């Protein structure tokens with residue numbers, strides 16, 4: 524079944540009674556009554572499927588988890604309260620029976636770096652950063668640090684690098700390291716990391732999957748090997764999503780493939796327009812034949828679908844010039860997120876990558892005049908008009 528079809532059918536319409544709601548209801552219950560205590564005993568013991576307590580499982584969350592398991596070709600999933608909660612949970616599940624160290628892609632979301640350094644670091648989890656676009660460097664880092672897990676993004680935030688996930692999966696598997704992939708930027712329309720050999724996939728569903736800027740959430744989609752650990756740890760640690768958010772996310776997911784296609788087409792048109800603009804010094808978008816990862820892009824991304832994010836540098840502008848440019852935008856929403864139906868702009872230097880140490884920002888290639896656009900579903904001419912007047 525194609526992903527567009529799965530997105531509108533999977534997870535919903537459980538045959539628990541003769542009238543079946545077309546959409547999964549929001550189950551606002553902290554716990555369930557089971558008349559037969561022997562049955563409750565089987566549910567607690569995982570011998571029978573059923574619901575007992577919402578920290579363990581909730582029917583609305585279960586529907587979303589089933590949907591995302593289907594879209595990402597996983598064995599199962601866990602809906603979490605945010606993308607960061609999902610990342611932390613995936614790392615804990617991967618490292619539980621492995622060495623407590625991580626090799627992390629150098630090009631990655633700023634808060635992910637902080638999660639590793641400031642949250643997990645003090646608990647003894649060591650992190651080494653590597654350029655995941657250099658396979659020899661990845662192999663060397665794996666051999667040197669012998670990490671329990673390697674963490675990377677499919678399309679990196681904010682410079683849109685695309686690593687050879689399939690090759691990296693082979694390197695990890697040969698060394699028994701778990702490969703955890705944040706697939707937020709690509710979405711399962713563009714890439715399905717579990718099909719390429721990853722062990723755990725993470726999403727911030729706050730972005731493309733939710734898509735409407737109205738709900739925070741995250742998901743861990745697991746392979747067979749890690750699923751029991753993902754679910755077991757969550758029962759105790761309780762990083763779970765609320766049922767209302769699960770409902771909203773699921774509603775968003777139904778249209779994500781359509782939105783994503785439109786966003787990819789708009790982003791491609793915008794990247795071409797920006798490249799031709801005299802005030803634009805550099806454009807980062809994976810359709811560029813001169814993109815440093817062009818060969819990987821051709822191999823791993825579907826033809827014509829290179830994501831809805833475009834980053835660019837404005838020539839000759841420092842901090843205050845960038846601020847003035849941002850303040851001139853009228854249609855494009857200045858807000859700290861991405862993947863929504865409306866086009867959004869962000870200044871990585873002061874927001875998503877604000878706390879990344881200066882040296883690391885330099886190594887990543889993030890400059891003060893870099894602007895990151897999350898392209899929406901509007902008519903692309905209107906987005907261009909807004910950029911044109913703000914760049915003038």
Ligand SMILES: Cc1ncc(COP(=O)(O)O)c(C=O)c1O
Pocket residue numbers: 605606607608632634676680705707708726727728729739740741860
């Ligand atoms: C690539 C990526 N992963 C994870 C996250 C974290 O998601 P959340 O804000 O839902 O915790 C973000 C947030 O911007 C992100 O861009």
